[in-house]
Amino acid sequence: MADVALRKVVKRYDDVEAVRGIDLDIADHEFIVLVGPSGCGKSTTLRMIAGLEDISDGDIMIGGDVVNDVPPKDRDIAMVFQNYALYPHMTVAENMSFGLRLKHYPKAEIKARVTEAARLLDITDLIDRKPKQLSGGQRQRVAMGRAIVRNPKVFLFDEPLSNLDAKLRVQMRIEIKKVHQKVRTTTVYVTHDQVEAMTLADRVVVMNKGRIEQIGTPNELYHKPATRFVAGFIGSPAMNFIPCRLEDVGSTLQIRLTDRIAFPLPPARAARYNALPRTDKLLLGLRPEHLTESHAHLESGVETFDTVLDVTEPMGMETLVYFGLDGTPVCGRVNPNAGAKDGAPMRLAMDLNNMHLLNEETGVVL
Amino acid sequence: MADVVVEQGQAVRAARARKPASLRNVLGRKSTVAFFLTLPLILLIALLVLYPAVYSVHLATLNKSMQKFVGFGNFLFLFKRDTFWMVVKQSCIFAVTAVFFKALIGFIVAHFVHNIPAKGQRKWRGMLLVPWVIPPAMSTLAWLWLFDPSYSAFNYTLSFFGIGPINWLGDNVWARFSVILVNIWYGAPFFMIMYLAALKSVPDQLYEAAAIDGANWWQKIWYVTLPMMRNIIAITALFSLIVTFANFDIVRILTSGGPLDQTHIFATWAFKVGIEGSDIPLGASVSLFMVPILAVAAIFILRDVSKRGNEA
Numbered sequence: 001m002a003d004v005a006l007r008k009v010v011k012r013y014d015d016v017e018a019v020r021g022i023d024l025d026i027a028d029h030e031f032i033v034l035v036g037p038s039g040c041g042k043s044t045t046l047r048m049i050a051g052l053e054d055i056s057d058g059d060i061m062i063g064g065d066v067v068n069d070v071p072p073k074d075r076d077i078a079m080v081f082q083n084y085a086l087y088p089h090m091t092v093a094e095n096m097s098f099g100l101r102l103k104h105y106p107k108a109e110i111k112a113r114v115t116e117a118a119r120l121l122d123i124t125d126l127i128d129r130k131p132k133q134l135s136g137g138q139r140q141r142v143a144m145g146r147a148i149v150r151n152p153k154v155f156l157f158d159e160p161l162s163n164l165d166a167k168l169r170v171q172m173r174i175e176i177k178k179v180h181q182k183v184r185t186t187t188v189y190v191t192h193d194q195v196e197a198m199t200l201a202d203r204v205v206v207m208n209k210g211r212i213e214q215i216g217t218p219n220e221l222y223h224k225p226a227t228r229f230v231a232g233f234i235g236s237p238a239m240n241f242i243p244c245r246l247e248d249v250g251s252t253l254q255i256r257l258t259d260r261i262a263f264p265l266p267p268a269r270a271a272r273y274n275a276l277p278r279t280d281k282l283l284l285g286l287r288p289e290h291l292t293e294s295h296a297h298l299e300s301g302v303e304t305f306d307t308v309l310d311v312t313e314p315m316g317m318e319t320l321v322y323f324g325l326d327g328t329p330v331c332g333r334v335n336p337n338a339g340a341k342d343g344a345p346m347r348l349a350m351d352l353n354n355m356h357l358l359n360e361e362t363g364v365v366l
Numbered sequence: 367m368a369d370v371v372v373e374q375g376q377a378v379r380a381a382r383a384r385k386p387a388s389l390r391n392v393l394g395r396k397s398t399v400a401f402f403l404t405l406p407l408i409l410l411i412a413l414l415v416l417y418p419a420v421y422s423v424h425l426a427t428l429n430k431s432m433q434k435f436v437g438f439g440n441f442l443f444l445f446k447r448d449t450f451w452m453v454v455k456q457s458c459i460f461a462v463t464a465v466f467f468k469a470l471i472g473f474i475v476a477h478f479v480h481n482i483p484a485k486g487q488r489k490w491r492g493m494l495l496v497p498w499v500i501p502p503a504m505s506t507l508a509w510l511w512l513f514d515p516s517y518s519a520f521n522y523t524l525s526f527f528g529i530g531p532i533n534w535l536g537d538n539v540w541a542r543f544s545v546i547l548v549n550i551w552y553g554a555p556f557f558m559i560m561y562l563a564a565l566k567s568v569p570d571q572l573y574e575a576a577a578i579d580g581a582n583w584w585q586k587i588w589y590v591t592l593p594m595m596r597n598i599i600a601i602t603a604l605f606s607l608i609v610t611f612a613n614f615d616i617v618r619i620l621t622s623g624g625p626l627d628q629t630h631i632f633a634t635w636a637f638k639v640g641i642e643g644s645d646i647p648l649g650a651s652v653s654l655f656m657v658p659i660l661a662v663a664a665i666f667i668l669r670d671v672s673k674r675g676n677e678a
Contacts, residue, residue, distance in 0.1 A: 050574075050578060051577075051578075052574050052577065052578075071577070072574075072577045072578045073577060073578065073579070073580035073581065073582075077578060078578065079574075079575070079578050081571045081574070081575060083569070083571060085569065085571035085572055085574065085575040086575075087572060087575075087576075087589070087590065087593070088594070089593040089594070089596075098576075098579050098589070099578075099579035099580050102579060102580045102581055102585060103580055146575075146579075150579075
């Protein structure tokens with residue numbers, strides 16, 4: 001077990017900078033998820049920690065030691081690959097024990113560790129099979145078993161669930177979380193799936209274009225995104241961004257969305273945004289769950305407006321409603337019994353207590 | 367109700383009786399169609415493989431003037447001749463040594479080529495294939511000049527180091543070395559290209575997993591590359607063994623079997639005995655000796671391949 005630290009890590013391929021100076025501290029026992037769209041540098045970062053890619057600049061430390069030039073085999077890490085990378089000619093037991101056999105561990109200890117890992121992952125019956133005879137989920141378990149038996153300082157997962165079907169993915173997600181609760185090894189996990197990131201991580205690192213956008217717990221990222229990218233990337237359906245501007249009406253600060261729609265800001269928000277220049281182009285960031293059907297007893301800070309719905313999507317426990325505000329598509333979440341219909345007018349309520357205000361040019365959440 | 371049952375039974379019987387008689391039905395059967403579709407190939411094989419094979423077996427049972435049936439007489443005669451056993455020994459040494467080194471060199475060179483960046487790789491692949499593409503009769507002539515005892519490039523070069531002159535094709539050890547060397551030079555590119563294709567099909571992530579598991583370069587080759595390539599190695603080795611056993615041109619041009627029949631292999635000796643010595647049946651008997659040796663090798667190698675076939 002060990003902590004991992006990245007100091008201004010850069011990866012260049014010829015003229016392209018895939019990773020542009022990353023600083024990251026991962027505590028012992030922590031489960032960190034790197035998440036971002038494809039090409040954001042998350043896999044490259046993971047592979048640099050593993051030692052499979054050289055770093056162009058900066059330092060990587062595992063357990064306090066700089067490992068920039070240490071080959072993968074001497075970094076005491078274990079990695080689970082997207083396509084599992086099991087050796088097809090070896091049985092499950094041989095696959096899992098390969099690393100230990102190379103290090104000449106005593107046979108009895110190898111057997112004990114493999115048995116223990118197999119028990120933990122519930123693959124004891126499969127121990128003599130070849131990878132070809134296993135299903136995707138079983139191969140995934142074996143790949144994890146291969147990592148666990150090594151008892152490494154750090155686990156690295158490179159999109160381990162992408163090759164599984166949706167149902168199995170949810171199941172394996174829980175398995176991975178359970179395993180981490182038991183073995184408590186420092187883990188770095190790469191995924192492009194924000195749900196996986198939110199559900200697994202102690203802390204999530206959101207990456208974009210080779211940089212870290214934000215680091216935080218899943219709740220911090222969801223409720224206090226730092227940038228437009230994070231706000232839009234985390235959460236499904238994504239946060240709405242509605243062009244708006246601030247204006248003063250008498251002594252109250254109000255937010256104008258369209259010519260027709262403007263709301264006074266709740267006092268706490270008004271105090272926070274009061275210093276902003278009124279000429280700035282701004283975006284109102286609002287999650288769909290803060291845009292619901294109107295009802296009789298609204299709290300303060302919740303404002304209503306009338307609109308005509310374009311499309312509705314009944315999801316069972318909720319209905320997603322889509323409409324336009326001056327051409328900007330907006331999504332809301334209403335009660336399935338609220339009577340939302342395609343093309344029908346509806347009165348909706350906007351919870352401004354949970355609003356975010358973003359600078360349209362810089363993308364920074366204000 | 368009873369009537370209906372009887373009628374149905376009659377109808378079934380009638381249908382059964384009619385069926386084999388109808389040519390149309392026979393022709394319509396899947397197996398018949400399949401047979402006709404494969405008939406051209408069957409005829410081709412019969413004409414080009416079966417007929418010569420049966421004919422050579424027939425020839426091998428005749429006497430020298432091809433007038434009298436002698437049964438196993440030719441074979442029994444061969445068993446008693448030292449030259450025959452020398453040819454058997456030399457054929458085995460020639461084929462096994464040449465195939466081993468062709469495979470080894472092909473494997474090593476394939477790794478080098480595999481590690482060349484994709485841009486320059488085609489050029490190198492093309493150049494390395496040249497020995498295999500040139501008709502062996504031509505390239506062997508070039509080797510013949512290189513091996514010339516008095517004026518050759520080899521001996522001239524070696525003279526600077528105070529070695530030689532070596533009688534490449536006149537001394538029995540060097541002559542055996544030379545024919546094997548040329549065969550390796552000619553055949554290694556085939557292995558290289560086959561192994562290169564096999565190497566490309568091994569997923570990179572297996573090497574990465576092995577690197578993380580703690581394998582060094584040798585362990586990666588031993589535990590990942592070789593097991594992943596076992597089938598292709600077995601098949602190329604078998605294929606090359608067959609071709610090398612049956613080699614004719616290289617030995618014929620370089621040494622014609624000399625000195626003192628020391629470099630003869632089955633095909634060249636069969637040619638010498640059969641065509642040059644005008645004893646066609648004896649020549650046929652010699653060449654038939656390749657069959658059991660190769661058959662045993664093929665059975666062992668292919669059995670292993672099919673056993674592992676469903677692994678990867």
